[in-house]
Amino acid sequence: MNTRRMLATLLAVCLLTGCGPVAGEQVPAPAHPLPGIHILRPPGDTFVLFLDGTTMWCGGVDGVCAVDTRERKVTETVDAGRPMTYVRGIAEDGEGALWFASERGLVRWKDRTATWFTTRQGLPDNRVNCVLVTRGGDLWAGTWSGAALRSGDGWKVLRKENGLADDMVRVMLEDASGGLWFGSYVAPAGGLAILSGASWQQFSTQNGLPHNNIISLYEVADGTVWAGTGFLDEGGAVQFNQRDGVWEIARVLEKAGGLAGGKARSVYVTRSGALLVGSEYEGMAVQTREGFRVLTTADGLSDDEVKCMMEDGDGNLWCATRDGLTIIDRETLVQIAEGKL
Numbered sequence: 001m002n003t004r005r006m007l008a009t010l011l012a013v014c015l016l017t018g019c020g021p022v023a024g025e026q027v028p029a030p031a032h033p034l035p036g037i038h039i040l041r042p043p044g045d046t047f048v049l050f051l052d053g054t055t056m057w058c059g060g061v062d063g064v065c066a067v068d069t070r071e072r073k074v075t076e077t078v079d080a081g082r083p084m085t086y087v088r089g090i091a092e093d094g095e096g097a098l099w100f101a102s103e104r105g106l107v108r109w110k111d112r113t114a115t116w117f118t119t120r121q122g123l124p125d126n127r128v129n130c131v132l133v134t135r136g137g138d139l140w141a142g143t144w145s146g147a148a149l150r151s152g153d154g155w156k157v158l159r160k161e162n163g164l165a166d167d168m169v170r171v172m173l174e175d176a177s178g179g180l181w182f183g184s185y186v187a188p189a190g191g192l193a194i195l196s197g198a199s200w201q202q203f204s205t206q207n208g209l210p211h212n213n214i215i216s217l218y219e220v221a222d223g224t225v226w227a228g229t230g231f232l233d234e235g236g237a238v239q240f241n242q243r244d245g246v247w248e249i250a251r252v253l254e255k256a257g258g259l260a261g262g263k264a265r266s267v268y269v270t271r272s273g274a275l276l277v278g279s280e281y282e283g284m285a286v287q288t289r290e291g292f293r294v295l296t297t298a299d300g301l302s303d304d305e306v307k308c309m310m311e312d313g314d315g316n317l318w319c320a321t322r323d324g325l326t327i328i329d330r331e332t333l334v335q336i337a338e339g340k341l
Helices: 003-017 330-337
Strands: 037-040 046-052 055-060 063-068 073-077 089-092 098-102 105-110 113-117 128-133 139-143 146-151 154-158 171-174 180-183 192-196 199-203 214-219 225-231 234-243 246-253 264-269 275-279 284-288 291-295 306-311 317-321 324-328
Touching: 046 089, 046 317, 055 089, 055 098, 055 317, 089 128, 098 139, 105 128, 128 171, 139 171, 171 214, 180 214, 199 246, 214 264, 234 264, 275 306, 284 330, 324 330
Parallel strands: 046 306, 264 306
Antiparallel strands: 037 324, 046 055, 055 063, 063 073, 089 098, 098 105, 098 128, 105 113, 128 139, 139 146, 146 154, 171 180, 180 192, 192 199, 214 225, 225 234, 225 264, 234 246, 264 275, 275 284, 284 291, 306 317, 317 324
8 A cells, every 4th residue: 555545544534533518627606605605503514414394404523403494593402312423324214213323323313312222232333424214114324344234123234244345334325226335435445335136236446436435325316326435635426327237337527527626525416407516625516507616615605515415395405514504595506507606
């Protein structure tokens, strides 16, 4: 391993524990904030968003809070009985209970009562990075020591020896055909593993990924899947298509093609079809008719690191950043995508 890769790996571990054209030149941004962009603080450093009706649940460094999407104000802060820090995943089960993935364990939140799951209850690791509830009702927790499937009162664990790219599972996704995606974040090792039925597929830099750190997964309504990859100034966004039951890389977008930065911190496609890619330090790229338009704090973002994006029921875009929430009104987003702002 060369010195640069070794340093990148050590830094990654430290950080974790604490249709139209899609390429071309970046469209210059104005030197003043755009109309229709709002900032909400608290929350502070936010990782994940989960929409439940008109409530946006926000997980981050300081735990979880609920925000009314109409009033745009915090209505509740989750009291889990003990510190629930670095919440990177939120899911809801069939009983209406919310599940929070935190660095201290997995938390079930129902009727304002918290139930904790840690290694004492059978999880392979207390450091839970993500949580997934499948359409069939299965509950998965992605941890630093494997992907754990809740089974009765215990957990069944998948690890690298079972087909994962690495034991460290950073993100998970269930695709439209029921396939399960597991992404790791331990480059230079790791990558992406997909379980379809009893068959595994793996992707890494050896067969097309721009980077082996998988930081986000997002499925579009048309059935394609995007993966955000990278570390610091390396990486990109990868689009996957399925053909005859086999997934393949359709295209790779990188900074040279118009993205804000090398690392694709988050990927999202709006209801109107606009592709958005958040970076680590350099803002968010919005697909327009002329290429990508990059939004930064100069345009009104609360921070240039955009970690997660989600539209609310009215089509407004919510962005989780390192310094609060940025909310972009629907009409503003449409005008940006049309190249009018």
